[in-house]
Each structure stands twice: as C-alpha cells, then as structure tokens.
Amino acid sequence: MDFLLQLLANGLVNGTFYALSALGLTLIFGLMRVVNFAHGELYMVGGLIGWALTELVGANFFLALLIVVIATGAAGYLIDRWLIERVRNQGAESGILLTIGISIFLTNTALLIVGTVPHKVLSPFANKPLFLGPVVLTQSRLSIVAICAVLMLAVHLLIKHTTLGRAMRATVQDAMAASLVGIRTERIHGFTFALGTALASAAGALLGSIYVTQPTIGGLVSLKAFVVVILGGLGSFAGAIIGGLVLGVAEALWGGYFATGYVDAIGFALVIVMLLVRPYGLFSVKSERA
Amino acid sequence: MIFERRFLLGALAIAIVFPLLGWSEYVIHVGVLIMFSIMLATGFNLIVGYVGEFSLGHTAFLGIGAYTAALLSSSLGMPIFFNIAAAAVVAAIAGFFIGAVTLRLRGPFFVIVTLCFAEVLRIVANNWVALTNGPMGIAGIVKPAWMAQQTALQQKIDFYYIGLALVTVCVYFAYRFVYSFLGRAVVTIRENRFVAQSVGIWPYSYSLLAFVVASAMAGVAGAFYAHYVSYVGPEVFGFPFMISMIIMVLLGGKGTLIGPVIGPVIVVLLEEYLRDFKDLRFSIFGLVIVAVVLFVPQGLMGFVAARREQYARK
Numbered sequence: 001m002d003f004l005l006q007l008l009a010n011g012l013v014n015g016t017f018y019a020l021s022a023l024g025l026t027l028i029f030g031l032m033r034v035v036n037f038a039h040g041e042l043y044m045v046g047g048l049i050g051w052a053l054t055e056l057v058g059a060n061f062f063l064a065l066l067i068v069v070i071a072t073g074a075a076g077y078l079i080d081r082w083l084i085e086r087v088r089n090q091g092a093e094s095g096i097l098l099t100i101g102i103s104i105f106l107t108n109t110a111l112l113i114v115g116t117v118p119h120k121v122l123s124p125f126a127n128k129p130l131f132l133g134p135v136v137l138t139q140s141r142l143s144i145v146a147i148c149a150v151l152m153l154a155v156h157l158l159i160k161h162t163t164l165g166r167a168m169r170a171t172v173q174d175a176m177a178a179s180l181v182g183i184r185t186e187r188i189h190g191f192t193f194a195l196g197t198a199l200a201s202a203a204g205a206l207l208g209s210i211y212v213t214q215p216t217i218g219g220l221v222s223l224k225a226f227v228v229v230i231l232g233g234l235g236s237f238a239g240a241i242i243g244g245l246v247l248g249v250a251e252a253l254w255g256g257y258f259a260t261g262y263v264d265a266i267g268f269a270l271v272i273v274m275l276l277v278r279p280y281g282l283f284s285v286k287s288e289r290a
Numbered sequence: 291m292i293f294e295r296r297f298l299l300g301a302l303a304i305a306i307v308f309p310l311l312g313w314s315e316y317v318i319h320v321g322v323l324i325m326f327s328i329m330l331a332t333g334f335n336l337i338v339g340y341v342g343e344f345s346l347g348h349t350a351f352l353g354i355g356a357y358t359a360a361l362l363s364s365s366l367g368m369p370i371f372f373n374i375a376a377a378a379v380v381a382a383i384a385g386f387f388i389g390a391v392t393l394r395l396r397g398p399f400f401v402i403v404t405l406c407f408a409e410v411l412r413i414v415a416n417n418w419v420a421l422t423n424g425p426m427g428i429a430g431i432v433k434p435a436w437m438a439q440q441t442a443l444q445q446k447i448d449f450y451y452i453g454l455a456l457v458t459v460c461v462y463f464a465y466r467f468v469y470s471f472l473g474r475a476v477v478t479i480r481e482n483r484f485v486a487q488s489v490g491i492w493p494y495s496y497s498l499l500a501f502v503v504a505s506a507m508a509g510v511a512g513a514f515y516a517h518y519v520s521y522v523g524p525e526v527f528g529f530p531f532m533i534s535m536i537i538m539v540l541l542g543g544k545g546t547l548i549g550p551v552i553g554p555v556i557v558v559l560l561e562e563y564l565r566d567f568k569d570l571r572f573s574i575f576g577l578v579i580v581a582v583v584l585f586v587p588q589g590l591m592g593f594v595a596a597r598r599e600q601y602a603r604k
C-alpha cells in the first residue's frame with residue numbers, strides 16, 4: 001500500500017512537470033492553431049540558457065528564470081512576426097514544416113555550441129528528502145511543483161481576465177471580427193507565440209534543475225508534450241493539466257509494477273487507446289478554448 | 291500527364307545508362323541512396339500529395355519492411371527478392387491496421403498520432419531483444435549469392451540496378467494509381483471532402499487504400515535498404531528518415547509524380563555536398579526547410595506547373 005502511495009506521489013509530481021512542459025504547446029495550438037514542432041527545442045534552449053546563467057555566470061536562479069522568459073519571449077515574438085506570419089493562412093502543414101525546420105536548426109546549432117554533454121541548472125532548493133507520512137519526496141521537486149502551480153494560475157488569469165488575453169481569444173475565434181473592433185491581430189499572434197515560447201523555455205529552465213538538459217532532448221520533450229495534449233485535448237488548458245497527471249501516474253504505475261523498458265511507450269499506447277474511444281481528447285477544443 | 295510520362299521515361303533512360311560511364315564506387319553508392327530515397331518519397335507523396343494528409347509516421351513502414359527482410363534473411367536464409375516481396379506485404383498489412391486507426395483523424399491529430407505509432411514501433415524494436423536484438427540491431431544480412439565473386443564496385447552496380455528496377459515498379463504503380471479513378475477520387479477528397487462524399491466517394495476507404503499502397507512502397511524501400519547496408523537497427527524508425535522524406539517530397543513538389551523523383555536527387559546530392567561542412571550541415575538543413583516553406587511552398591514542380599499554366603494561357 002505504501003509502495004502504491006509512493007508511486008502515486010511520484011506520478012503526480014512527474015505529471016505536474018509533464019503538464020508544465022506541455023503548456024506552451026497547447027497554448028500555441030489553442031490560440032493560434034499552429035502545431036509547434038519546435039516546442040521541445042524551445043524547452044531545451046530555456047534549460048541551456050538557465051544552465052549558462054546559473055552555472056557559468058553565477059546568477060541567481062530566479063533572476064536566470066526571468067532572463068530566460070524575457071529573452072525567449074522576445075525571440076518567440078520575432079519568430080512569429082518574421083516566419084510564421086508568412087504562412088499563417090496556408091493550412092496546418094506549412095506551420096508544421098516551418099517549426100520542424102526551426103527545431104532542426106535549434107538542436108544542431110545548440111550541439112555545435114555546447115556539445116553533447118548533459119547540463120543541469122543550479123537551483124537554490126535542497127535535494128533533502130521530505131517525509132509526508134509513508135511518502136518520501138524531495139524538497140526541490142515539491143518547490144518546483146509549487147512554482148508550476150503559480151505559473152499555471154498566472155497564465156490562466158492572463159488569458160481569462162486581462163485585455164491582452166481577451167484579445168488573444170477574440171483573435172483565434174474570428175481574426176476578421178477582432179481586427180474590425182480594433183485589435184491588431186498580427187501583434188496579438190506575435191504575443192501569443194511569445195507567451196508559448198516563454199512558457200516552454202521556463203519549463204526547460206525549471207525542470208532543468210531536476211533533470212538534465214542537453215541539446216538532443218527536444219525531440220523527447222516534444223513527443224511527451226504531444227502525448228499530454230492529445231490525451232487532454234489539443235488546445236485545452238485544463239486538458240493539458242489532466243493529460244499530464246494521467247501520463248505521469250500511468251508511467252509511474254507501469255514502471256513500478258511492470259517492465260521499465262516500455263515506460264516511454266505507455267503514453268503512446270494511451271493515445272492510441274484514447275483515439276479509439278474519444279478521438280479528440282478528454283476535453284475537446286470545442287468545449288473550451290485555452 | 292504526357293509531360294510527366296515523357297519526363298519519367300527520359301529519367302529512366304538516363305538512370306539505365308548512368309553506371310556504364312565508369313564512375314567510382316562512391317558515385318554509384320550515392321546513386322543507390324538516390325534509388326532508395328525515390329522509393330520512399332514516391333510512396334510518401336501518395337499520402338501527403340494526393341490524399342492530402344500529413345503523416346509523420348511513414349518510417350513505421352520503412353522500419354517494418356527493413357526488419358522483415360532482415361529477419362527473413364538472417365534467420366531463415368531467404369533470398370533477396372522473396373524478402374522484398376514479403377516486406378511489401380507485411381508493410382501493407384501494417385499500413386492497413388495503422389491507417390484504419392489513424393485515418394479516422396484529420397489535421398494535427400493525424401500528424402501527431404502517426405508519429406506516435408512510429409515511436410511505439412521504435413521503442414518495441416529497442417526493447418524486444420528476443421526478436422529484434424534490441425539496440426544492437428540485426429547485422430550480417432547476407433548479400434545475394436551471385437555477388438560473392440564480384441568486386442565491391444560491381445556489387446554496388448548490381449544493387450543500383452535492383453534499386454532502379456524497384457523504383458520503376460513503384461513509380462509505375464504510383465502512375466497507374468494517380469491516373470486511374472482511384473487517383474482522381476483521392477484528389478477529390480483532398481480538394482473537398484464534402485463534395486467527394488456527395489458524389490459517392492467514401493473518403494475513409496479511398497484514403498486507406500492510398501495509405502496501404504504507400505506503406506507497401508516504404509516496406510520495399512526498407513527491405514532494399516536492409517540488404518544494401520546489411521544491417522538494421524531501431525534507428526530505421528527514427529525521425530531523421532522522416533525528415534529527409536518530407537524535405538524530398540516538398541522540395542520536389544508534392545502532388546506531382548516528378549517531384550518525388552527530382553527531390554531525392556537534389557537532397558541526396560546536397561547532403562553529400564554539405565558533408566564538407568561537418569556538423570554545421572544539419573543546421574543548414576534546418577534553414578533549408580524553413581526557406582523551402584517560405585519561398586517555394588509548392589516545390590520545384592509546383593513552380594514549374596504554375597509557369598506552364600501561365601504559358602498555356604497566353
């Protein structure tokens with residue numbers, strides 16, 4: 001029983017991390033209808049910048065996080081205005097290809113710069129174990145979970161309760177009508193992509209303090225994020241959180257009771273089963289937009 | 291149609307004469323790679339260019355074909371041509387089942403789920419050590435018996451002609467498919483699903499048929515690859531193969547028959563040329579994809595076709 005509780009706790013913690021790492025992806029899809037294949041690479045860039053700032057420069061963890069968010073957010077805005085804007089109305093395929101091109105470029109350029117060695121972001125949270133009844137968790141993980149929760153809440157409030165968020169939602173619902181009422185849709189698209197990019201790289205910097213970051217990790221992160229958002233429903237914010245938790249718990253239980261070799265396949269198996277039952281995810285995009 | 295036929299026959303003639311000009315082993319090797327790529331691209335194009343759905347899991351069938359041939363050859367000692375035929379059949383069956391699940395979805399869902407299938411197969415190939423030998427892969431797939439006495443160059447030339455024959459078969463099938471009622475039905479689905487349904491074309495079954503044909507071609511390519519490099523590992527399911535397939539088809543021009551023939555020639559030559567740039571070449575490759583999407587979104591043949599239309603109108 002204790003073993004089960006421990007597995008559940010691990011699963012929920014990992015699940016929160018999965019949800020966090022998928023948030024940027026689902027946001028960009030929900031508010032822009034772009035499947036961002038460079039998502040994992042943006043995560044990787046966030047992790048590497050975080051590592052460079054904390055380890056090489058010696059900056060404070062939170063300061064590094066702030067710099068990562070601002071720098072990658074600005075880069076995301078420019079990527080959208082310079083590249084994605086040109087293929088905006090050419091269907092999903094062009095966006096996918098464009099982001100695949102960006103992802104290949106980012107991975108290999110990062111490889112050229114930092115090499116294949118895995119790096120870790122230095123964080124102020126101790127790796128001390130905490131005993132919660134029968135369950136053991138480390139302090140650093142719990143701290144990151146708390147930061148995740150704050151971040152998710154902040155993004156939720158931004159989208160639901162600010163003028164910018166309303167403009168984002170109006171733009172995805174009907175870009176023409178949005179521009180008629182004075183919303184500069186091109187800029188809004190840019191901000192949305194910047195927000196998604198900043199979230200992806202913030203996830204990279206946060207989780208980079210727990211796992212390691214290396215240039216080739218992007219593909220794996222993207223795949224897990226895809227699994228999470230497909231499970232929850234592409235574009236749905238609540239769906240990403242639920243999908244992340246489901247994936248985390250399923251992987252923990254499978255790894256704990258069955259073979260560890262196939263753990264990475266669990267998510268894909270879940271997705272395939274999900275398709276047979278509910279093809280468009282637990283929370284379909286129609287019922288909720290981001 | 292006439293232009294395509296003439297072009298393809300001309301290309302075939304050039305391809306037949308090409309190895310007779312006394313090239314080095316390396317050049318013939320590049321030729322073999324081009325043949326392999328054309329098979330893959332031609333099949334993939336049927337899905338991307340004609341059905342109009344974007345699959346990221348086509349390596350699943352490449353890998354299934356490669357493993358089928360590798361297993362038949364290494365454990366049962368079957369000859370190459372039998373293995374290639376068997377790989378086509380096995381890949382087609384797999385294509386039927388995977389297509390039956392995935393073609394219920396469209397757009398981004400289809401893209402991601404096809405990718406999931408390829409990933410699952412890669413993980414299985416990595417972990418099912420008893421069958422696939424895990425990450426070590428299956429090595430030592432025997433070359434055909436008649437090649438035993440030949441020089442390395444002659445062996446490569448033999449493989450080149452086997453590849454050319456397979457390419458001819460694949461392109462011929464694609465040609466017959468595209469210019470039959472099947473091809474027209476599939477294009478109707480691509481252009482407007484609802485119109486297609488209203489005139490009695492059932493999108494699901496026609497798309498599935500195209501998917502199965504494309505899978506069989508990828509299976510053939512996989513078996514050919516397995517015999518040529520005489521080694522198969524889990525990386526045949528990997529994303530790099532998928533990326534080169536995508537670039538080839540898009541650069542050449544999706545939805546044309548010539549595109550997936552020209553695309554591989556350009557991409558393979560470009561890959562070999564960029565070898566001088568060492569690690570930088572992959573970064574350059576990423577930028578090439580971005581440039582293609584931005585500047586020639588319909589590919590080279592799309593560009594040519596637009597020009598020809600303009601010319602004809604005048």
